[in-house]
Amino acid sequence: MEDVNIKITDRDGVIHDIVAPTDMAMNLMEVVRSYELAPEGTIGVCGGMAMCASCQCYVLSKTELPEMGDDEEAMLSEAFDVKDNSRLGCQIQITPEMEGLEVELAPES
Numbered sequence: 001m002e003d004v005n006i007k008i009t010d011r012d013g014v015i016h017d018i019v020a021p022t023d024m025a026m027n028l029m030e031v032v033r034s035y036e037l038a039p040e041g042t043i044g045v046c047g048g049m050a051m052c053a054s055c056q057c058y059v060l061s062k063t064e065l066p067e068m069g070d071d072e073e074a075m076l077s078e079a080f081d082v083k084d085n086s087r088l089g090c091q092i093q094i095t096p097e098m099e100g101l102e103v104e105l106a107p108e109s
């Protein structure tokens, strides 16, 4: 079992140092929810289907992330507050490669 350290800045600008498991098939949105870093109902609205953008986050570290899928790209092209480093948290699986990842949650839209 391997855990990774992730820094997540919440929507109030508070930085949280999180330890996330890599062996539970969790994605970043689920990690945010399990640590209650965003109020219930404001993140993960579509259940992780790349259909709501409530899990949008900005990637601050140089961490190598998996390529965006078509669904993610399409959703982000319609979402608000999108930046060059925007990703959908629900599309990012927690793997050992995520060690040191730093993200900031996008504002609620």
Ligand code: FES
Pocket: 029, 043, 044, 045, 046, 047, 048, 049, 050, 051, 052, 053, 054, 055, 056, 075, 088, 089, 090, 091
């Ligand atoms: S939870 Fe809806 S797009 Fe990620």
